[in-house]
Amino acid sequence: MAKIKRIFIANRGEIAVRIIRTCRELGIETVLGVSEANRDTLGAQLATRVVCLGPAAATQSYLKVGTVIEAAMGTGCDAIHPGYGFLSENKDLAEACAETDLIFIGPSPDNLTAVGDKLTARTHDEKAGVPLTPGGSVDTEAEALKLAEAVGFPLLIKAVSGGGGRGMKRVNSAAELPAQLNLAISEAAAAFGDGRVYLERFVTVGRHVEVQILSDGETVLHTGERDCSVQRRYQKVVEEAPAPGLPDTLRQGLLDAAVTYARHISYRSLGTVEFLVDVERQEFYFLEMNARIQVEHPVTEAITGLDLIALQIAIAEGKPLGMRQNDITLHGHAIECRLNAEDIQSDFMPSPGRIKQAWFPSLTGVRVDTHMQPGAMISPFYDSMIAKLITWGPTRADAIARMQAVLNLHTLDGVTTNAPLHSAIMADETFQQGGVDTTYLTGVLPRLTEDKT
Amino acid sequence: MSGLTRSDIDDILKLIDSSDFDELKLEMGELKLELRRRGSSPAPAPSAPEAPAPKAAEPVAVAAPVLVSGGGSEVPAPLLGTFYHAPKPGDPPFVKVGDTVTKDTVIGIIEVMKLMNSVTAGADGVVTEILAPNGELVEHGQALIRIQPA
Structure with missing residues (x-):
């Protein structure tokens, strides 16, 4: 077991800030690798130290395995946290870490191979006896x-x-x-x-439901499921936990299947098993496993009270989870809205620019994960997600009401965001009833956007 | 992107001259301009293509007087890695203070994952300072050495 003292964060944006937050709580130093375009970001201001990896283009900075390893070693780090996207599921990085005595805060290279491409993943899935699309x-x-x-x-x-x-x-x-x-x-x-x-x-009516897995290599636990069916062009827009209106047998089936799959591939770290729920047949099929922390992890944190990043670091250190399935209890309901700098009235065109004012009121049951602050630059080089609004409530209706409040009250001046879309979704009767399928957003978009013109 | 003309730069220089600032960094897309005032020297007349010809003969001696023109330019690290002054341990360094370099002169190497990348001066001039220590991590864009442009 190796106590991690200094973590190299190979990522940017809100997830870099999120990782720094937990590191501070744990007394771990952070070194943030940034591109030239991200030198002045909130993460760079909060990290213990910052090094510039390269030019703004991700292929020349955030995606360079050798540069990340070199930077981590040169700054005396003992571990690398890859966040999500970029190198988070990159086997070369995991292997290079192993060769240089750096701890990769994620699964083993073998685990990454097992879930790496859909065909291999499906083969494992078949062997594990987890249902696949017939x-x-x-x-x-x-x-x-x-x-x-x-x-x-x-x-x-x-x-x-x-x-x-x-x-x-x-x-x-x-x-x-x-x-x-x-x-x-x-x-x-x-x-x-x-x-x-x-x-x-062909699943005509499908819901995207995924299960969060925690494994120290011996104990494999789930922390409930998340419903990510509100999507546009396969991009998740709204996520929530638990999945509303899912029959108990189906829910239990999903949770068990996810644990079985993770155990079958001897998975060790934090990960997510994604399923497609066939609403008409009341069946579910394995889609893929994501071997990283996910954007929507805060909704799980909100209903379990766990710090998933802290657990991910602890597992990487070799610590046993020290809990059993019964120790994980779910309370209430949580929703996440991804705020993107995009213009929903112009076919979701990205809207880069400089933030003049950023303000999110600290309401009860509201959490905001963001790297926005007055003066922050939303550059055209990276994805357009600029904040995640997460609300919790004893009931789903409470969580929706709190989301409506924070959507109404917050300020993000300087760029156009998709906040009006989120307001429209939260106010939509079909969404409020719960259990929408993956075609929901595309179907209602014309109606949601025309009100504003 | 590079919408700056020579006269724009002259105007910027004049603005700085009449201000209290000693340093200006300007980034516009791909274009990056860094201006620095040395001491209390006035008029940093931009040293450009005018004076190249008979320099090579008197390298070290020139260094001091030329300072007046306001400039020393820094050679930035083109990539992140470990910076080495010499081809291998024990060898003499590629360059030392006072050496004359051309834009193609190798001034050091940067190692990234056992791959050696040679770094060239990028400009003609005389080395006035070695900034980055040998064998240590340099980040992308970090100043490696300073040269007095010829």
Whole structure:
């Protein structure tokens, strides 16, 4: 067991500030690696020391493994916290840490390989006995028709070599299948030089529910689930915990499956197992595992009272978790709104600029994770998230009411933010009822944005 | 991006001259301008392409008088890493105070993960100061040495 004394933070923005906060509580020194564009940020002002990694472009600063390692060693750090994004799930960084006696605050290189790409992750998932989206590979029409019977319609034909939405065909009935299959095979062969395809159930009404995992390598615990179904173009916009209106058997199934999966790959650190909940069939399927702290971790902290960053550091030090599943109890409801510098009236165009005033009132049950302050520059080099508003309440309605209050009261002058979108969501009846699916936001966007014009 | 003309810079210099500030850092996108007043010297007439020709003969001697023109320029680290003054331990340093350098003269190496990157002076001149210590971490943009432009 190694007590960590000085942590190199290889990240920026609000998560750098968030990590510094816990380090201060634990009496750990921090060295923040910044790009030229981030020298004057709040994180840089709060860290014990700052070093400049390189130019503003992330590929020349935050994403350079060798530079990060060199900077961490040169400043006498004993550990690296990668935050989220950037190098957070980079196996090269984890391996380089191991070679240089730096502690990587995250899982082992082997764990990262296990969850690294979707196919490997799915193989582990199958072996662990955790449900996957029903489907399988097919070569002939007869095979396809037989499998389709088990999978059900609608289904997707996917190219094995496709990805990112390319090489997919939706099939609504058995009658359509033969023609679509032949088309898919010849298209896949032409587009990817690989005619192999597989069938997969198409989930028409799905919710994105994920389970937070804590593991010291021996004990694997969950800290409940989060619902992240309010998304736009696969980007999460609002998250909450617990998932509203999820039947108990389904919830327990998810939690158990996540723990089983983490245990199966001998996961050690903090991580998140993501699932797609098929609302019509009341089933759930494994999507992927994220081997890092997540943006939306504060909603879990709000309902459990845990400091997930502190636990992540403790696990990295080799400390046992020192608790059991029964020690983790959930209280009330928490919601997070991601405030982005973007203009919802202009197709969510990013709105970089300088913040003139930043003020978030300290209301009961409100937490704000941000690096904004008067004078802060929102540069065009990085993502547009500038603050996370997190509210807690004894009930979901209370948490929503508090979110509405902080959305109304806060000030962020100088840039355009998506706060009006969040206000509209919080005031929307469908959202207030709870349990919306992943198509919800796209469906209501026209209505939510037209009110303002 | 670089919307600054020579006359803009002259105007900025005049503004500083008439102010109490000794230093100005200006960043506009890609462009970065750093101006520093040395001592109480007046008129920092920008030393530009006018006086290159017969310098090489009298390197060390020039250093002192040229100071009046207000400038010493610092050679920044092009990347983060460990800075070494010499090719290997025990070797004489690439440059020392008083050496004349051209823009292609190697002034040191920066090691990143066992990869050696040589650093060149980037400008013609005379070395007036070695700023970054040998064998220590330098961050991106940190001043390594100071040279008096020729």
